[in-house]
Amino acid sequence: MELFKYMEAHDYEQLVICQDKASGLKAIIAIHDTTLGPALGGTRMWTYASEEEAIEDALRLARGMTYKNAAAGLNLGGGKTVIIGDPRKDKNDEMFRAFGRFIEGLNGRYITAEDVGTTEADMDLIHLETDYVTGVSAEFGSSGNPSPVTAFGVYKGMKAAAKEAFGDDSLTGKTIAVQGVGNVAYTLCEYLHEEGAKLIVTDINEEAVQRAVDAFGATAVGINDIYSQEADIFAPCALGAVINDETIPQLKVKVIAGSANNQLKDPIHGDKIHAMGIAYAPDYVINSGGVINVADELDGYNRERALKRVAGIYETIEKIFAISKRDQIPTYVAADRLAEERIARVAKSRNMFLQNEKSVLSRR
Numbered sequence: 001m002e003l004f005k006y007m008e009a010h011d012y013e014q015l016v017i018c019q020d021k022a023s024g025l026k027a028i029i030a031i032h033d034t035t036l037g038p039a040l041g042g043t044r045m046w047t048y049a050s051e052e053e054a055i056e057d058a059l060r061l062a063r064g065m066t067y068k069n070a071a072a073g074l075n076l077g078g079g080k081t082v083i084i085g086d087p088r089k090d091k092n093d094e095m096f097r098a099f100g101r102f103i104e105g106l107n108g109r110y111i112t113a114e115d116v117g118t119t120e121a122d123m124d125l126i127h128l129e130t131d132y133v134t135g136v137s138a139e140f141g142s143s144g145n146p147s148p149v150t151a152f153g154v155y156k157g158m159k160a161a162a163k164e165a166f167g168d169d170s171l172t173g174k175t176i177a178v179q180g181v182g183n184v185a186y187t188l189c190e191y192l193h194e195e196g197a198k199l200i201v202t203d204i205n206e207e208a209v210q211r212a213v214d215a216f217g218a219t220a221v222g223i224n225d226i227y228s229q230e231a232d233i234f235a236p237c238a239l240g241a242v243i244n245d246e247t248i249p250q251l252k253v254k255v256i257a258g259s260a261n262n263q264l265k266d267p268i269h270g271d272k273i274h275a276m277g278i279a280y281a282p283d284y285v286i287n288s289g290g291v292i293n294v295a296d297e298l299d300g301y302n303r304e305r306a307l308k309r310v311a312g313i314y315e316t317i318e319k320i321f322a323i324s325k326r327d328q329i330p331t332y333v334a335a336d337r338l339a340e341e342r343i344a345r346v347a348k349s350r351n352m353f354l355q356n357e358k359s360v361l362s363r364r
């Protein structure tokens, strides 16, 4: 990869390569855009096949965080870290302490959190060296398990999408096909059941299915049958790339709204469902409850305030449908536009010189 060419083409600010021989730390911190505030994004630990693959992943994920944070209305930019290594074998305490010192060295330009392969305990080790970390344990002001909060955001976003499709945001009597009833979707099903929706569920884990059948009177279907159900709403809450050439022709729903990341296999699939008149709530917006929740730690975590902020996903999805109509574009493009427009607006109002910029952490 021609690094500077790539960074220039996609507007990256900074790439930090961190190496600590004693602990074996090999980390790449990618900072995409800090117009809105410090870059916040988790740390992924993974066995990358090559250094180039790790750098590409860090860059791609960091850019994703710029859009996610901007669309979520957070005053945070986008960044992400990858640590090269096997999270089951290669971790040691010194590695995360060394990483914390590298973060501290960035003096607040980057704030980390958990991601695939890292845990609350790892965040606590980072916290020994820097305050620029979230997702720490309760004694340091943790926001706790993000899944119920993510589920609340998905519920709110689904209602906004239902309003778009059916003219009314009530889910009472609506049939909702839920793919995967894990941590997020189980709580989502609680909200939906409470509101009087009929649930159809599937999961590769039979126990998870049975739990939903017992608790919510859900109808269980096979894993490949979830797409073709006579339902009003499809809620993908398991895997990515489930909206693709094979599944789209099977869909009978008017709304797609679920927690899974990267739901569209390729952008063309977002165009296809748009052309079919399906109201699609873009994944990184409707599932942003987790990051909104963790970001609340920066203000001294307050559950009530976090949930209020997460409830704002309803209005964000409404705005995205409005942009989609205004510009005649699919909602996945409208979400990017919402983020880009917000960054451009804030950039204009923040171009005045200040001797000392206010830090996010100083709000604590």
Ligand SMILES: NC(=O)C1=CN([C@@H]2O[C@H](COP(=O)(O)OP(=O)(O)OC[C@H]3O[C@@H](n4cnc5c(N)ncnc54)[C@H](O)[C@@H]3O)[C@@H](O)[C@H]2O)C=CC1
Binding pocket: 146, 147, 148, 150, 179, 180, 181, 182, 183, 184, 185, 202, 203, 204, 205, 208, 223, 237, 238, 239, 240, 259, 260, 261, 287, 288, 290
């Ligand atoms: N937990 C959170 O706060 C957030 C989660 N997400 C995304 O939401 C999705 C769900 O996350 P969690 O509930 O935390 O994960 P989870 O692992 O608790 O739940 C996923 C469920 O999907 C099932 N599953 C896996 N493959 C399947 C398949 N082929 N068909 C049907 N079911 C299948 C699993 O058995 C599991 O029960 C993931 O894509 C995740 O990346 C996104 C933002 C935040």
Ligand SMILES: O=C(O)CCC(=O)C(=O)O
Binding pocket: 040, 041, 042, 043, 065, 068, 113, 114, 115, 135, 146, 290, 291, 294
């Ligand atoms: O939610 C988190 O723990 C961190 C945010 C993040 O990296 C993400 O949403 O992918």
